[in-house]
Amino acid sequence: QQQVKQSPQSLIVQKGGISIINCAYENTAFDYFPWYQQFPGKGPALLIAIRPDVSEKKEGRFTISFNKSAKQFSLHIMDSQPGDSATYFCAADFGYGQNFVFGPGTRLSVLP
Amino acid sequence: DGGITQSPKYLFRKEGQNVTLSCEQNLNHDAMYWYRQDPGQGLRLIYYSQIVNDFQKGDIAEGYSVSREKKESFPLTVTSAQKNPTAFYLCASSTDYEQYFGPGTRLTVT
Numbered sequence: 001q002q003q004v005k006q007s008p009q010s011l012i013v014q015k016g017g018i019s020i021i022n023c024a025y026e027n028t029a030f031d032y033f034p035w036y037q038q039f040p041g042k043g044p045a046l047l048i049a050i051r052p053d054v055s056e057k058k059e060g061r062f063t064i065s066f067n068k069s070a071k072q073f074s075l076h077i078m079d080s081q082p083g084d085s086a087t088y089f090c091a092a093d094f095g096y097g098q099n100f101v102f103g104p105g106t107r108l109s110v111l112p
Numbered sequence: 113d114g115g116i117t118q119s120p121k122y123l124f125r126k127e128g129q130n131v132t133l134s135c136e137q138n139l140n141h142d143a144m145y146w147y148r149q150d151p152g153q154g155l156r157l158i159y160y161s162q163i164v165n166d167f168q169k170g171d172i173a174e175g176y177s178v179s180r181e182k183k184e185s186f187p188l189t190v191t192s193a194q195k196n197p198t199a200f201y202l203c204a205s206s207t208d209y210e211q212y213f214g215p216g217t218r219l220t221v222t
Contacts, residue, residue, distance in 0.1 A: 032209045043116075043202050043213035044155075089154065093209055100145075100211055104154040 004092050006103030013110050019077040021106045023090035026071065030092035030101075035064065035075050038087045038105075047088070048075070080110045115139065116214035118203050123219045125197075133188045133217045135203030144186040145204040145211070148172060155202065161186055190219065197221045 005024045013019045023033075034049035050057045050064040050073065057064045063076040077084055090103040116137045125131045137144065146158040157170030161180040175194025180186055186205075190197045198221050203214040 034210065036213075041200075041216070041218070043118075043204075043216050045213065046210055049210070091211075100157075100206075102155045107152075 004090060004101050004103040006090050006106060008106060009104070010107045011109070013080045013108065015080065015082060015110055015112050017080050017110075019080045019084065019108055019110070020074055021088055021090070021108070022072065022074045023092075023103050024070075024072045025092050025101075027092070027094070028071070029094040032093040033064070033066065033073050034091050034093075035062075036089040036091065036102075038089065040086075044089060077108075080108075082110045082112050084108060085110050116203060116205055116212060118201075118214040118217050120217060121215065123217055125219070125221050127221055128192045129221075130192060131190050131197075131219065131221075133190065133201055133203075133219070135186045135188065135214060136184055137186075137203075137205045137212075137214075138184060139205055139207075139212065140183070141205035141207060141212075142183070143206045144180070145206070146170075146176070146178065146186070146188045147202040147204065149200045149202060149216075158188065158201075190221075 007022050035047045036044035037047045038044040048059050048062050050066050052068050061078045066073045087105045087107050089105045093100045119134045143162050145160040147155040156172050158176050159178045161167035167178050167180050177189045201217045204211045
């Protein structure tokens with residue numbers, strides 16, 4: 001019940017296309033859903049996050065869509081660029097940062 | 113300049129030796145974490161600490177030890193009991209909800 005499932009495992013998108021990564025959870029106690037971006041050899045960096053009281057949050061080219069009833073959330077990257085090529089992790093939390101659960105990650109490659 | 117520092121960036125050790133990885137933060141965060149990441153894999157929690165002088169085992173604590181004597185510091189010792197220690201190690205700290213990661217230490221044991 002603590003798991004966060006993430007798909008796809010890898011994703012190849014053409015420059016200018018839309019990248020979509022999906023996550024699903026079981027524990028309804030989760031109330032914070034961040035996405036992290038990690039470049040090779042670097043630590044993950046917080047990209048964008050959402051709470052379940054909203055269905056969508058947009059920051060620049062990055063949008064989180066949240067479906068509380070389905071217990072699913074997704075990351076959309078609009079106008080994908082080669083510089084977006086990285087591994088993306090979704091996560092969920094319900095206790096002041098002390099109960100983080102990470103998804104297994106999606107390796108995104110954006111072709112020029 | 114606030115953040116999390118990990119040192120060294122690369123570390124090489126012979127099998128059978130203990131090694132300590134450093135993690136320091138100046139974000140005034142109470143909680144700190146250690147994760148292990150293997151190639152192409154996600155993040156696995158080794159240990160976490162919510163307050164000074166207290167820490168709890170994560171999912172893969174065997175062969176590792178930690179201490180939390182100061183709020184700013186959370187060093188991780190990889191002992192000789194850890195059967196497969198070669199990996200990328202990430203330290204993080206958190207506020208109420210957000211986790212912030214350090215740059216990582218890549219440990220290679222031969």
